[in-house]
Amino acid sequence: MFKIMLIEDDLTLFREVKERLTQWSYDVFGVEDFGKVLQEFTAIQPHLVIIDIRLPKFDGFHWCRMIRSHSNVPIIFLSSRDHPTDMVMSMQLGADDFVQKPFHFDVLIAKIQATLRRVYDYGTDRVELRTWRGAAVEYVRNTVTNGEGAVELTKNEMLILKTLVERKNKIVDREELMRSLWDNEQFVSDNTLTVNVNRLRKKLEAIGLAVYIETKVGQGYMATEEADAP
Template sequence: MKIMIVEDDPTIREMIQLALTKWSLETVIVDNFDHVVQCFIHNQPHLVIMDINLPSYDGFYWCQKIREISNVPVIFLSSRDSPMDVVMSVNMGGDDYIQKPFHMDVLTAKINALLRRTYSYSDMLSDVLEHEGVMFHPEKGILSYEGGKAELTKTEVSILKILMQQKGKVVDRKKIMRHLWQDESFVDENTLTVNIVRLRKKLAGIGKENWIVTKKGQGYMVP
């Protein structure tokens, strides 16, 4: 199991990391507090430990962003003692709230309990694809970049999914069409071209122009 620690106090961060390592839990340390969601998507943790008081944006903000793409358990840490913070942590999608200073045995017990409860039923990891800041949620058909969002059709979702899964490689037009036929979509050469044009317009609309590159005589790619 992988635990992501979002804590700007290095002493507390290292203390948590050491304790979790003793429990044979893998840890991911966030060191750039402007890219918490990107770190989450890249590492796909099973649980997040989130401090509330963070630089730039607070833990409530980042929990809300994570909740847009995943249901993994989130435990809030805070030195605040206001009941409103507990209420906020629940409203923002938190699963538990621990006030500082805390005993490490209490934190590890809560982590293990949440992991057992969550993953004994289902795997709740996000299926979000991310590349160059573009976040794509195939299940929801949502594409986002720097605050901009676009909704994709089923065919557009299928096309972008295969391109992002093969990022950096040219995907042959015929391969894309075969992939779409499996999804029971009627696609010929013209239909594929039209959908690529629409995808490019939607990407341009959220600030990503020329993101899908045409390789003449070969196919398309996301570089």
């Protein structure tokens, strides 16, 4: 599930937007303290930020600048201000889109979906996010997140999981996994791969996913996934 941080001080609008986005299965977070937006952003780690320009204490441009100094997360401005300089400023600060109030919800949803597809599916000529067993596997952040929490993986652990998840319900032999990690398996001991898989399982155990990395004796490993509903 994608997490969206909605930085909007109009409580009525916030509730309305949150309700509509929740209907589209997005997980929406608001801001409790408009003086600590960056701290809350860091705690939430959203996949996308929607931000108004007019905000208490500091405007949206300030927080866009602060977020951009820490993250490349996609940002969409949502504002009643319609001066061209506001749109130009938004883009110069690294925003991905600008939606003017009043707006049609279908337009906002379409822009959100397009931005998420571009960033997480096609952003860098490779997929940046996969879903597996209801969890978001984010290759760039090296994280796996589901309703039970989030775990951070090492580069090698993520490479193993990435290889398995992209071949869900298929056995990946040990040699292929070693090639994915070190390009040439002759430089890697068989025990090294076992150690890395065990460490990966240990971390996934914290969010209930370890049992879905299966060992196929004499063959390799497999990430299992529930069959699609008919």
